[in-house]
Amino acid sequence: MEAKAIAKGLRVSPIRARLVADLIRGKNVQEALQILNNVHNKSAKLTKKVLDSAIANAVNNNGAEAATLYVKEARVDAGPVMKRHMFDSRSHIGHKDHRTSHINIVVATKN
DSSP states (O other), rough: OEEEEEEEEEEOHHHHHHHHHHHHTTOOOHHHHHHHHHOOOOOHEEEEEEHHHHHHHHHHHHHGGGGGGEEEEEEEEEEEEEEEEEGGGGOOEEEEEEEEEEEEEEEEEEO
16 A cells, blocks of 8 residues: 655755655655654755655555555655856856755555
């Protein structure tokens, strides 16, 4: 039995968010929550919210027990890029890209 949660358009770089997603992939849900509570950055906070939502979906919609869940899939995809221009040296136009990401988490019960 699987349940998933997706958060789209988050204002964090996908490269930074993938570092956090790699930490919790394949772990038990309680262990993953402890890891996310002890990692102090923005992507860990956002990933924790998505994981909590996936756990709630599994418990409320599928009737699963939270103690038997594990993180089956934790994927971070690149979202749209907000491109901003700024003046650079010697009258050139530089650019500063604000990257966004989509966080997908799937939890499942262990057999």
